[in-house]
Amino acid sequence: MKDYIYDNNNSWIVLDIIEQIHLNSSYLSEIDGATGDGDHGVNMDKGFMLAKEKIPLDSNFTEALKILGRTLVMDIGGSMGPIYGTFFSKLSRTLKSKEEIDKYLFLDALKNANQGLLDLAGAKVGDKTLIDTLYPAILSYENAINNNLTFYQCLYEMKQGAKSGMESTKDMVAKIGRASRLGERSKGYLDAGATSCFIILDTMANSIQKELAK
Amino acid sequence: MQRIINNPNLVVEDMLKGYEKSHSDIIHSDENNPRVIISNSVKEKKKVGIITGGGSGHEPAFLGYCGRNMVDAVAVGEIFSSPTAKSFYDCIRAVDQGMGVACLYGNYAGDNMNVKMAIELAEDDEIEVKTVVANDDVASAPKNEIDKRRGVAGEIFMWKVGGAKSNMGATLDEVIKTTQKAINNTRSIGVGLSPCTIPANGKPNFMIEPGTMEFGIGHHGEPGISVKKLSTAKDIASNMVEIIYNDSLFENGDEVSVLISGLGSTPLMEQYILFDEVAKILEEKNITIYKAYIGNYFTSLEMNGLTLTIMKLDEELKECLDMPVDTVGFK
Known part of the structure; x- marks a missing residue:
C-alpha cells in the first residue's frame, strides 16, 4: 500500500464528498430544524451541487477543492458559505504545494483549515459547532502520526475522532450562531454543522483510503 | 401550507423579478448579479455609499429601504439566510464614489462573516468600508453581553439616519459616528403569537401554543425570554415598554421616535391598538413621541406578532429623521 496519494486526477475524492452531502441533505435539514431554521441540508446541497457542475471529472484533487471552496463563498451565503468555503480553500492552498500528498502535508492542511475557521467565525471547542467535530478529528489524526501509524491508519483514527466529536455536540449548549439563542433548550440535539462536518471528513478519509489501497 | 408561489426553492428569485418590475422608478x-438591488439615484451626487443586506422573508426589509436619501444598494440572501460575500462586495462596488462605503447591517453570525469577506475583497480595490452592526433587540442577550444582541426593526432607524447623514455630505467617519449613535440610542422587543414557515421546508420549525x-x-x-398567556393589548404594551425601559437607556423627559412593525400577519388595526397603549404609557413617563411609524416595516414571513422599537432622539437624529426619502418601504 502507498503512503501518499497524487494530487493529479483525483477530483473524484471531492465529488464523493459532494455526493454524500447530496444524499444526506434531508437528514441535515431535519437535524437543523431542532435548533436552527431547518435549512442546513437544503443550503449545503445547493452549494455543493453547484460546485459539482464546475468540477471537471479528471481534474486535480486540489483544483476540485478550490472550485468547491470558491463556489461556497461566492454563491451560497448564510453561515455555511463562508465557513465551508474557507475550509476547502485552505485545504486546497496547503495541499497543492506538492504533487504527492502524504500524511504530514495532510495534517498541515487540516490545521490551516482549522485556523482559517477560528479566524473567521471565532468558535471554540465546546460551542456546539462544526469545530467540535473538526478539532478532535485533527487531534486523533495527529496522535496517530506521532505513533508512527500509516497514512491509512491515521485516517481511520481521524474518522473515529470526528465521529465522537460530532456525538459530543448532543450534550452541549450552543454558544454561537442561531442555536445559541436557544440556550439550554439546544441540549439533546446534534449540531447540524458538526454533523455535516463529520460527513465531509468521513467521506474524504474513506476516499483517500481507497486511493491509498489502489 | 397555504401559499401563492410557484417553486418553493425559487421564491426569492421570483419575488425579485416582480419587485424590479413594479418599482423600476426607484x-x-x-447587471451581473440579480441578488443586488441598487437605487436609481445612487450616483446623483458624490457622497458616502450606504449599503445593507440580509436574508429574505422580511419584506419590505431589506430591499424596500433602497432609494433616494436612504440605502444605495442592498444584498439579498435566501430566506432567513445571509447574502453571499460576493453580493455584499458587488453592493460596495456599485455605490463607491471614492468617499468610502458604510455597510449598515444586523448582528447575525452569517452576515458578520460574509460582510467581513466582502470587506477583504474591497480592500484589494482600495475601497474603504466601515460598518455599523445593529444590536437593538433587548431580549436577545443581557445588557452585559450587548454585543451579542441581534438587530431587528431598529435597523430601519439606522438606515434612515445613515442615509440622511450621507446625503448631508458627511464623511465616512461622520456617517459611521452618527449611525452608531442612532443604534446605540435604539431598543426593540418582539412578541410572537404564531410561527412562520419557510416555503422550502413546508412546516414551521417552532410552535406557539394557541392562547x-x-x-x-x-x-x-x-425563542424569546418567556412564554406568557395571551393577554390584552394594554398588558402587552405595558410589558414591552417595561422590558425596554429596564435596559436603562430612556429617562423621563426624553424625546423619542417609535416604530411598531407587524411581523407579517398581524392586522394593522391591532398595531394601532397597541400603539395607543404604548403612547399612553410613554405619556405617563413624560416621554414625548416626536414621530411614530406603524405598519409592516420588518416582517418574518407570515408570523403573527409585532415588534416595538424606540429611539432616543437629539437634534441631529431628528434632522436625519426629517429628511424626505423616496423608497418603497419608508415615506
Whole structure:
C-alpha cells in the first residue's frame, strides 16, 4: 500500500464528498430544524451541487477543492458559505504545494483549515459547532502520526475522532450562531454543522483510503 | 401550507423579478448579479455609499429601504439566510464614489462573516468600508453581553439616519459616528403569537401554543425570554415598554421616535391598538413621541406578532429623521 496519494486526477475524492452531502441533505435539514431554521441540508446541497457542475471529472484533487471552496463563498451565503468555503480553500492552498500528498502535508492542511475557521467565525471547542467535530478529528489524526501509524491508519483514527466529536455536540449548549439563542433548550440535539462536518471528513478519509489501497 | 408561489426553492428569485418590475422608478438590479438591488439615484451626487443586506422573508426589509436619501444598494440572501460575500462586495462596488462605503447591517453570525469577506475583497480595490452592526433587540442577550444582541426593526432607524447623514455630505467617519449613535440610542422587543414557515421546508420549525405568546421572539422565530398567556393589548404594551425601559437607556423627559412593525400577519388595526397603549404609557413617563411609524416595516414571513422599537432622539437624529426619502418601504 502507498503512503501518499497524487494530487493529479483525483477530483473524484471531492465529488464523493459532494455526493454524500447530496444524499444526506434531508437528514441535515431535519437535524437543523431542532435548533436552527431547518435549512442546513437544503443550503449545503445547493452549494455543493453547484460546485459539482464546475468540477471537471479528471481534474486535480486540489483544483476540485478550490472550485468547491470558491463556489461556497461566492454563491451560497448564510453561515455555511463562508465557513465551508474557507475550509476547502485552505485545504486546497496547503495541499497543492506538492504533487504527492502524504500524511504530514495532510495534517498541515487540516490545521490551516482549522485556523482559517477560528479566524473567521471565532468558535471554540465546546460551542456546539462544526469545530467540535473538526478539532478532535485533527487531534486523533495527529496522535496517530506521532505513533508512527500509516497514512491509512491515521485516517481511520481521524474518522473515529470526528465521529465522537460530532456525538459530543448532543450534550452541549450552543454558544454561537442561531442555536445559541436557544440556550439550554439546544441540549439533546446534534449540531447540524458538526454533523455535516463529520460527513465531509468521513467521506474524504474513506476516499483517500481507497486511493491509498489502489 | 397555504401559499401563492410557484417553486418553493425559487421564491426569492421570483419575488425579485416582480419587485424590479413594479418599482423600476426607484430601483434596478445589478447587471451581473440579480441578488443586488441598487437605487436609481445612487450616483446623483458624490457622497458616502450606504449599503445593507440580509436574508429574505422580511419584506419590505431589506430591499424596500433602497432609494433616494436612504440605502444605495442592498444584498439579498435566501430566506432567513445571509447574502453571499460576493453580493455584499458587488453592493460596495456599485455605490463607491471614492468617499468610502458604510455597510449598515444586523448582528447575525452569517452576515458578520460574509460582510467581513466582502470587506477583504474591497480592500484589494482600495475601497474603504466601515460598518455599523445593529444590536437593538433587548431580549436577545443581557445588557452585559450587548454585543451579542441581534438587530431587528431598529435597523430601519439606522438606515434612515445613515442615509440622511450621507446625503448631508458627511464623511465616512461622520456617517459611521452618527449611525452608531442612532443604534446605540435604539431598543426593540418582539412578541410572537404564531410561527412562520419557510416555503422550502413546508412546516414551521417552532410552535406557539394557541392562547399563549412568546415574549422577546426574534425575527426568525428565535425563542424569546418567556412564554406568557395571551393577554390584552394594554398588558402587552405595558410589558414591552417595561422590558425596554429596564435596559436603562430612556429617562423621563426624553424625546423619542417609535416604530411598531407587524411581523407579517398581524392586522394593522391591532398595531394601532397597541400603539395607543404604548403612547399612553410613554405619556405617563413624560416621554414625548416626536414621530411614530406603524405598519409592516420588518416582517418574518407570515408570523403573527409585532415588534416595538424606540429611539432616543437629539437634534441631529431628528434632522436625519426629517429628511424626505423616496423608497418603497419608508415615506
